[in-house]
Amino acid sequence: MGTTARRGANVVASVLRIVGTVIVAILVVYIVLVLLDANPANTFAMWIRDLAEYFNLGLANLFVPANPKIGVTLNYGVAAIIWYAITVVAVRLVRRIG
Incomplete structure (x- = not known):
């Protein structure tokens, strides 16, 4: 496979990793907000x-x-762990294909 395809696969893998990390971060931030009794009426x-x-x-x-x-x-927390695992597997598959 050419370097262009490999580069493209690396870009796709990086995007998948970023998206997965953002999803995990959202879930973790929600857990923290609940544990710290954040104001549920707050916009954020x-x-x-x-x-x-x-x-x-x-x-x-x-x-x-x-x-x-x-x-x-x-x-x-279980959802965050599953999203993390999905992200790791998807990134590895894309990099392996590329």
Whole structure:
């Protein structure tokens, strides 16, 4: 395979890595905001919550402990780990193809 294709694959892999990292960061920031009792009416907190709910992979109610903060930490933490794994696998596949 030529250097142009390899370079293109590296660019795609880098974009995938950035997108995956941003998604993981959104989920982690949401967990931190919940743990620190951020004002849920704050625009930034609402924006992060909406994005986290979009990227939670349907895992928002996987664990339902008595303490809701633990539930958010577990559920969104598992989603963050899964997104991280998806990102690593996708980047490796693209780089291997390239």
